[in-house]
Amino acid sequence: MCGDLPEDYSRRKFLNVATVALTAGAAAVALPGAAAASPARRRVPLEKISIQLYSLRSLLQNDPEGTLSALADIGYRKVELAGTYGRSATEFRAILDRCRLKASSTHVGIDGDLNQTIADAKILGNSLANVPYANFATIAEWEAFAGRLDTAAAAFKKAGIPLGYHNHAHEFAPIGGVRPYDVLTAKTDKRTVHLEIDLFWAVTGGADPVQLFRQHFPRVQQYHVKDRTADGQMTDPGTGVIDFRRIFAASCHTIREFIVEHDQPTDPLNTAKVGFEYLRTVRF
Template identity: 60%
Template sequence: MTVSRRTMLRGAAAGAIVAGAAVAVPGTASATGGGRWWRRRVPKDKISIQLYTLRSIMENDVEGTLSALADIGYRKVEMAGTYGRSAREFRGILDRHHLRATSTHMGIDGDINQAIEDAKILGNRKSDVAWASFPTIAEWQDFAERLDAAGRAYRRAGIEFGYHNHGHEFQRIDGVRPYDVITRCTKRRNVNLEMDLFWVIDGGADPVREFYRIAGRVNQYHVKDRTPDGNFADLGEGTIDFAHIFRATWPLEVDEYIVENDEPVDPLKCAETGYNYLRNLRF
């Protein structure tokens, strides 16, 4: 059954209150930075959304969901699969709704040549490995070598290649953090980092410190909020002080600020709340 845009958007927050507490500090901080008006803002053309956030409705209605995102104001999306469509078919749907899939999540073990060809058809400028997990540092080192080789192939094809973190990469194995293995064992020109801010904090790290440890390699943020007890939250409804993070890292501004929630209660409301939060945020 086709889901109409009007039905899908009914009940979405028209003017979401965007308030969030500073990281690990009680109290709230408004989207204007605790009442102070800052000049900087996230450029509209750098706002995107990870379609994994909307997977529950994408599975039933790709066209209607993408149309609704366009109505909210999105012009960019990050993909996580094509929901049974070919790359060319999915590109056609995107084009009809004036959306660009500038980025995509992918695996590393499939046919890399086909993945690159699909990325070109879809118009992806960036491709990121979405997940990896290994019990030993030796396996992480092997993975980093494969990551670098894949990145070299993507670079030659004119597509930026990167890795998207979760929290476990910041947990030490025999005294070594897998995240450090990835950054040390891959070349800057081959592998960028898509920093998921929720997972960096959940892994016990400081996103600003991590950003500058690998200065120049972070070109995408996953902007995902976190409740005090570590659950997912729509943007502005959790405890992460995004204004502080963006202000502190602005000298090396990233290319995309990608809205995401792994477990949204209402995917389209989450999408609209996230878009409005980033549009209204001042830092």
């Protein structure tokens, strides 16, 4: 079972383990027969499986309680928020409680009323928060954003809710030879700003999630688990070619949440079922 790191598990020891996983294959895409190369003994703990509610936004808008109840019936006990669909934080928390779900994480903006955002996060019971998206044309603008993110993260930290950043693909495209992702990670305090790696978008952007994890250890706290077909289309977890087993084997001890997501699902509840079953049964 892939649980938390013991206290004496040092950074050097952990990186040695991760190096072995990295040299086993440099790409984040599975090769035929790769799964049989080594015995699969570990798993994703059920308490670390979550789902990003953005995947179910079309259902939540009209029937939040029915949708959340359906997620609980699938087996989810955690969700990540992307808004509260016209309900107040108090109202949405009540629905979550009735459905026996915990909103352990949330996506938030940092350019509005930060005090209210933090207050709502506390009402909703969030343990982690992430900025879901940013995009700028120049490195100077990315540096300025990193400063705002750092300031917001300090405020969130005082409230007991660590703030991080969720990537897409464009952060890995160089601007004048510099990757915005490198600016974000270098210009923010690694002690206060964690990383939520979206595995689909990282791979799409040409990054290796295992290398990202090793480079930024121990900042990577969450994964968005969404899959990719051979021709680059988004698909449900476990139905594409991203080598999640390799990624999880190299990093699972310090990942707090494995979050199912699909940006444009044709059947949101089926995506939720497929993702949950994949994470529940995958061994690595």
